[in-house]
Amino acid sequence: MTTTALTHPVHVLAAPGDRHDEILTPAALEFVGRLADAFTERREDLLRERRRQALRLVDGAPLEFPMVTSAVRADPSWRVAPPAPGLADRRVEITGPPDRRMTVNALTSGARVWMADFEDATAPTWSNIVGGQLNLLDAVERRIDFTAENGKEYRLPADGPLATIMVRPRGWHLDEEHLSYQDRPLPAALVDFGLYVHHCAQRQIDAGAGPYFYLPKLESRHEARLWNEVFVLAQDLLGIPRGTIRATVLIETITAAFEMEEILYELREHSAGLNAGRWDYLFSLIKNFGHRPDFVLPDRAKVTMTAPFLRAYTELLVQSCHRRGAHAIGGMAAQVPGRDPAAREAVLATVRLDKEREAEDGFDGSWVAHPGLVPVCRAVFDGVLGERPHQIERSRDDVEVTAADLLSVRRISGPPTPQGLRVNVAVALRYFAAWLDGRGAVALNGLMEDAATAEIARVQIWQWLRHGMTDRGTVRDLVDEELSALGAAYPWAPLDEVRATFERTALAGELIPFFTPDAYSRHLVRREGQTS
Numbered sequence: 001m002t003t004t005a006l007t008h009p010v011h012v013l014a015a016p017g018d019r020h021d022e023i024l025t026p027a028a029l030e031f032v033g034r035l036a037d038a039f040t041e042r043r044e045d046l047l048r049e050r051r052r053q054a055l056r057l058v059d060g061a062p063l064e065f066p067m068v069t070s071a072v073r074a075d076p077s078w079r080v081a082p083p084a085p086g087l088a089d090r091r092v093e094i095t096g097p098p099d100r101r102m103t104v105n106a107l108t109s110g111a112r113v114w115m116a117d118f119e120d121a122t123a124p125t126w127s128n129i130v131g132g133q134l135n136l137l138d139a140v141e142r143r144i145d146f147t148a149e150n151g152k153e154y155r156l157p158a159d160g161p162l163a164t165i166m167v168r169p170r171g172w173h174l175d176e177e178h179l180s181y182q183d184r185p186l187p188a189a190l191v192d193f194g195l196y197v198h199h200c201a202q203r204q205i206d207a208g209a210g211p212y213f214y215l216p217k218l219e220s221r222h223e224a225r226l227w228n229e230v231f232v233l234a235q236d237l238l239g240i241p242r243g244t245i246r247a248t249v250l251i252e253t254i255t256a257a258f259e260m261e262e263i264l265y266e267l268r269e270h271s272a273g274l275n276a277g278r279w280d281y282l283f284s285l286i287k288n289f290g291h292r293p294d295f296v297l298p299d300r301a302k303v304t305m306t307a308p309f310l311r312a313y314t315e316l317l318v319q320s321c322h323r324r325g326a327h328a329i330g331g332m333a334a335q336v337p338g339r340d341p342a343a344r345e346a347v348l349a350t351v352r353l354d355k356e357r358e359a360e361d362g363f364d365g366s367w368v369a370h371p372g373l374v375p376v377c378r379a380v381f382d383g384v385l386g387e388r389p390h391q392i393e394r395s396r397d398d399v400e401v402t403a404a405d406l407l408s409v410r411r412i413s414g415p416p417t418p419q420g421l422r423v424n425v426a427v428a429l430r431y432f433a434a435w436l437d438g439r440g441a442v443a444l445n446g447l448m449e450d451a452a453t454a455e456i457a458r459v460q461i462w463q464w465l466r467h468g469m470t471d472r473g474t475v476r477d478l479v480d481e482e483l484s485a486l487g488a489a490y491p492w493a494p495l496d497e498v499r500a501t502f503e504r505t506a507l508a509g510e511l512i513p514f515f516t517p518d519a520y521s522r523h524l525v526r527r528e529g530q531t532s
């Protein structure tokens with residue numbers, strides 16, 4: 001155990017790893033300790049408020065656009081800050097975990113932005129977290145390189161444009177158990193944000209763009225306000241001008257969808273718009289309304305972005321952003337290209353349709369999960385934007401979205417099929433196995449699966465059980481079959497831990513809010529060997 005000798009001592013509860021000392025410097029730990037000192041209590045309060053809000057919904061309270069902030073929505077005079085350097089043109093954004101290979105591939109993919117992800121696409125092992133920070137530092141210094149086992153060399157070109165980096169720290173719900181302050185684990189969000197900004201902010205300012213962030217899984221404007229205060233303190237501590245940090249908030253919870261303009265307002269000098277995080281949004285909807293029979297969703301494959309309640313959400317997002325001078329960024333089509341040429345064409349056609357709808361609806365750019373999808377997304381947005389960097393000027397005054405529209409799920413509901421159930425069981429189990437092995441994003445049957453899509457799989461199973469659309473015996477039989485197939489294909493898979501995670505998160509009577517904190521503290525931290 002090492003301890004900094006500074007005023008906000010943070011303890012590192014892990015053995016030193018290769019080059020970890022470059023990230024876990026006394027000054028960086030002191031910086032993160034200051035953030036923890038200032039904001040841990042507020043974060044706890046907000047997590048308690050999340051639980052209270054969830055209970056209110058279970059008790060049947062209606063979800064409405066808040067009355068108390070109607071003046072913010074009605075006031076036409078305020079706008080967010082104009083786009084920061086490197087963030088005006090965001091027609092294609094690639095996402096992925098900041099591992100070494102993907103960092104180089106993403107930065108050179110031709111996308112305008114790379115969202116370096118510590119949340120949905122990263123299993124938060126200590127080596128992934130510190131390694132990810134190292135990779136970002138090396139990337140910002142343009143010295144990152146990597147040699148693959150097959151001898152392929154990865155490095156950045158000496159000059160020329162690269163994607164602008166936006167870092168997505170973990171959400172407010174997660175702890176980082178390898179760092180403690182005053183005998184408590186640090187909020188993981190502050191660790192990821194703090195380490196990055198401490199090491200890279202000035203370097204990025206010198207290079208002309210950054211530091212920028214994506215903020216995941218916010219549930220209310222109050223959580224956006226907390227982030228804004230984190231930014232203000234961080235900028236003051238670093239001695240950089242207010243408004244240098246920018247952040248795009250993912251609207252990926254049902255409660256945040258009712259506060260889009262308020263979230264832009266809270267962050268306005270630091271805002272870089274909103275993103276439609278469609279997978280977590282679906283997860284959030286099922287999680288919050290899973291107890292209601294009128295919210296039962298059919299097989300995941302049947303819930304597409306053309307469903308009326310999802311269209312209401314994306315249209316409202318574009319309208320809210322453009323009204324306030326902010327970028328609206330589209331979501332992730334889950335298909336990944338694969339190697340078979342015919343399948344590849346089908347994937348490209350599906351992704352093209354998805355991006356066309358977004359570009360025509362007014363989005364200013366969108367996400368892809370794979371470099372092979374950059375050209376199709378770019379072509380679609382080129383077609384709509386031409387030489388313009390964005391289409392923020394396109395106000396969507398024609399859009400009228402009510403609370404009922406956002407919640408009109410029953411219009412696509414229908415019973416799950418046996419195949420849909422099997423797919424969800426297989427995805428959840430296979431994803432848990434990969435995650436416990438340190439991989440937060442995987443391709444399964446041609447689809448990108450990450451923490452958000454795995455959450456959908458397990459809460460759908462929970463929901464279908466709850467409403468008698470399947471039974472425990474059937475699910476347990478499928479689990480046995482899928483686990484034995486998993487064990488045969490991947491002898492390393494920790495089957496007992498995978499089964500336990502599934503049992504606790506999909507089969508328990510009470511639905512736990514996220515699978516990640518539970519699986520992290522019960523399994524992931526132990527597998528890595530935390531020291532004390």
Ligand SMILES: CC(=O)SCCNC(=O)CCNC(=O)[C@H](O)C(C)(C)COP(=O)(O)OP(=O)(O)OC[C@H]1O[C@@H](n2cnc3c(N)ncnc32)[C@H](O)[C@@H]1OP(=O)(O)O
Pocket residue numbers: 094095096097101102103105106117120121279280332336338368369370371441442443447448449450452453
């Ligand atoms: C719901 C949400 O939150 S979406 C956002 C979070 N999720 C993500 O970001 C997932 C991002 N995507 C990925 O992680 C990957 O595409 C996966 C895991 C799904 C598939 O990856 P792979 O199995 O490596 O795919 P594949 O073999 O086709 O990759 C081909 C090449 O593209 C690279 N590549 C694939 N995806 C990415 C990416 N997102 N960023 C950078 N490079 C990538 C691979 O590293 C590989 O490089 P190489 O040829 O130099 O070896």
Ligand SMILES: O=CC(=O)O
Pocket residue numbers: 120250252276277278279280281331332452
């Ligand atoms: O983070 C994105 C999502 O769709 O979830």
Ligand SMILES: [Mg+2]
Pocket residue numbers: 120216217250252277279280452
């Ligand atoms: Mg998400």
